[in-house]
Amino acid sequence: EPEVTQTPSHQVTQMGQEVILRCVPISNHLYFYWYRQILGQKVEFLVSFYNNEISEKSEIFDDQFSVERPDGSNFTLKIRSTKLEDSAMYFCASEQGSSGNTIYFGEGSWLTVV
């Protein structure tokens, strides 16, 4: 079964450093998402991406965050200058292209900012 893959599975970074989280969505999917989950808490929407541009973003997704689909397969989330409160599990997700479709999630990337 096709799946969303994410790398790295875990990254530890120092406060103020830049981090790039990478995702390979399911190959025929057109809509891409990043969500995050702070330890043991709610899964929060960050951003949605379609046709090479952001379609929607949450208030969490401030100027420190950016997304990119550099080569037609990867979908990346960049955090420019990490803060302690950015420590969370980051989930990439994708869907084929209809709002009734299922959004499929990757296994997540654990980011720990120290």
Place this chain on the structure above:
Amino acid sequence: AQSVAQPEDQVNVAEGNPLTVKCTYSVSGNPYLFWYVQYPNRGLQFLLKYITGDNLVKGSYGFEAEFNKSQTSFHLKKPSALVSDSALYFCAVRDASGGYNKLIFGAGTRLAVHP
């Protein structure tokens, strides 16, 4: 605005007994409703969804959920719980009227099935 409420932080069930995990939602238009399960240190795994049609939907691992429009609920059920069902369960809603909208998740309910 969309929202989801999962009123129970934890549900405890004995193995073999039926289980119910509750979910209520709020959307301005028609809802698309989803259940996901998260095992420890893992991603979100799709269980089932309601889009349209029969109010009772069946999903993976013997789970089912009933859409109740008047009560704005979408409770997850299973007739006979297994210890391996122990996990964190998330209900999610999407507003069907606005195109490819984001999923909004509830806070999650931890299901503990005891032998």
